[in-house]
Amino acid sequence: MASGHGGTDLTSVLAEADGGGALPKAPTGIRGFDEITGGGLPRGRSTLVTGGTGSGKTLLGLQFLVAGAREYGEPGVLVTFEESADKLSANVASLGFDLDGLQRDGLLVVHAFQVDPAEIFESGEFDFEPLFALLDDTIERIGAKRVVLDTIELLFGAFPNQAIVRAELSRLFRWLEERAVTAIVTGERGDNALTRHGIEEYVSDCVIVLDHRMHEEISTRRLRVVKYRGSAHGTNEYPFLISAHGFVVLPITSVALDYGAPEERVSTGVDRLDHMLAGGLFRGSTVLVSGTAGTGKSTLGAHLIDSACARGERTLLVLFEESPDQVIRNMRSVGLDLRHWAEAGLLRMWAARPTAFGLETHLAILAGMIEEFGPAVAVLDGIASLTHGPSGPEVASMLARQLDLLKASGITTMVTTLAHEDETSTVGISSLVDTWLLLRNVESDGERNRLLTVLKSRGTAHSNQAREFVLTDHGAELIDVYVGPAGVLTGSARLVQEAQERGAQQRQGEELMHRRRELRRGIVEAEARLAVLQDDLAAERAELEQIEAREQRQAADAEAARSALAAQRWADPASHGEGGRR
Amino acid sequence: MTGPGGAGTGAGASPAPAESWELRLYVTGRSPKSVRAIENLQRACERYLAGQYHIEIVDLLENPRLAADDQILAVPTLVRKLPPPIRKIVGDLSDTDRLLIGLQLRPQKGDPA
Secondary structure (H helix, E strand, C coil), rough: CCCCCHHHHHHHHHHHHCCCCCCEEECCCCCCCCHCCCCCCCCCEEEEEEEEECCCCEEEEEHHHHHHHHHHCCCEEEECCCCCCHHHHHHHHCCCCHHHHHHCCCCEEEEEEECHHHEEEEECCCCCCHHHHHHHHHCCCCCCCCEEEEECCCHHHHCHHHHHHHHHHHHHHHHHCCCCCEEEEEEEECCCCCCCCCCCCCCEEEEEEEEEEEEEEEEEEEEEEECCCCCCCCCCCEEEECCCEEEECCCCCCCCHHCCCCEEECCHHHHHHHHHCCCCCCCCCEEEECCCCCCCCHHHHHHHHHHHHHHCCCCEECCHHHCHHHHHHHHHHCCCCCCHHHHHHCCEEEEEECCCCHHHHHHHHHHHHHHHHHHEEEEECCCHHCCCCHHHHHHHHHHHHHHHHHHHCCCEEEEEECCCCHHHCCCCCCCHEEEEEEEEEEEECCCEEEEEEECCCEECCCCCEEEEEEEEEEEEEEEECCCEEEECCHHHHHHHHCCCCCCCCHHHHHHHHHHHHHHHHHHHHHHHHHHHHHHHHHHHHHHHHHHHHHHHHHHHHHHHHHHHHHHHCCCHHHHHHHHHCC | CCCCCCCCCCCCCCCCCCCCCCEEEECCCCCCCEEEHHHHHHHHHHHHCCEEEEEEEECCCCCEEEEEEEECEEEEEEEEECCCEEECECCCCCCHHHHHHCCCHHHHCCCCC
């Protein structure tokens, strides 16, 4: 009947508001988790991890212990009320947790208690002193710094006297704190509370909620840090997965800003497409290729893979719609030999029919492949088949996680998806991609032709022009389309238009030459006429001058004759005589 | 396997003289609950099982690891090892009725005493 636990609420609120300095943390070794908590769990304190059955509570606790023992030199104790020690060892061996080995090395001790309510009969007061004594003994013996109690709430079911169980657990949590061990206590998620029996009341430092939802056969796991006294922490719901290497939390929002931004360009394998993208894709970027059926999306993917393999890089091709053999055959028809890359060990193909297992598992397998194979380039071909069914948001979130994982791993990724004519239907991942290529079928004059446009390309000056996308027996090629008053023309319409243009040009040339000749002739004629006129002009001027000269002579002669007559009459100068007379 | 029939169903008669009761009581040191449990158990045995019982007291503070081996989480815990089946009674045994029911001695309670 230990003392009450009331009153902790107010102090915890105050401490929370206070914030405080750097709280010492104990890293969990769980990828992603230590990032969102700024270093792990509060050192020397207890953390409550609560969730439903199969939500991953036990695994989180185990990984905390295994990482402590292996990586941080902190031995640990696990007290489990759920499984036998043997069963537990067997269950987690597949995750690479060698519990038996750690126990032999004195880095871990597992105590398993089977609590069977039917077996226990109560008479009078009791306490959990044996558990305290056992923990105390074990902590001393191996120098344990970490303790996990999984799932302690089962004790409520085992002992009818709830008041005693409650008091004893409260005492246990205080005791753990006094021992300054970093502890994880797991609880069962209650209907309207964090735990079924309200033990969050006693663990006020850090509370983590795990959630496992199944919707439309798609399983999604989420983790949320509900409370972390004295420490900043991400408050979102973080998706996590249980992969072949244990617990992995994918903090999409926090990691997204940490991506490196390499300047290096990676060829798409199609020269003119590289040109459209000002030199290719940025390494580590994500490209979305969307298009209607049969527009050559997979071929673009195969080109990317082919060129990466040719550079000696490892590539991963995840197929959602076809089998590897089908793809190899199809790509051979456009002159791409993927088989020899696969045989050379540079290409790994994984045909993953998404209906075969949940998205969760899918992500886990992908994560495993990335870790083990280490591809530089990945192509996810045909993700649209994931979106069948009404579980859009889950799928989008799942894809986001896959893309995030690939991006975080620095892998240049191409995602191809079937899009209907409506461009916006691309499952809401467009904001996650750096480059978006749209392939369209243009139908006219009884034929379908493919058009490629760059819808967006972050950080790249890219062409805004559509190109015709032609699949030849030596791969994909891009050709300038005819853009004219009649619109965009492709295929034979483009060829016809081009021929027509050539014809028109020729005719026009001939006409011009003819006209030029005519004009030249006209000029020559005019010049000739001009010369004749100028001769006439000169002749007429000359005649005019002669006439004027003759007139002057005649006038002079007449004057001379008059002077001579005057001199005969008065013998005076002509001028005086005349003037004087008047 | 003669025990369960006789003790379990409480065949109406007092326990057969040949029947022996193996009882083990887990305690932690000399805590008040531990002391009370020992006293309560001895009193009940003298009254209902005189001459047919054997009590073993196990102190878990002396050997804490025994708690894990014997699956003892709470003290005091009384284990009826014989006659089978094994029965566990948790508490200071202050409630004699509950103790007798737990030991499956209840039907005999009124008869011999």
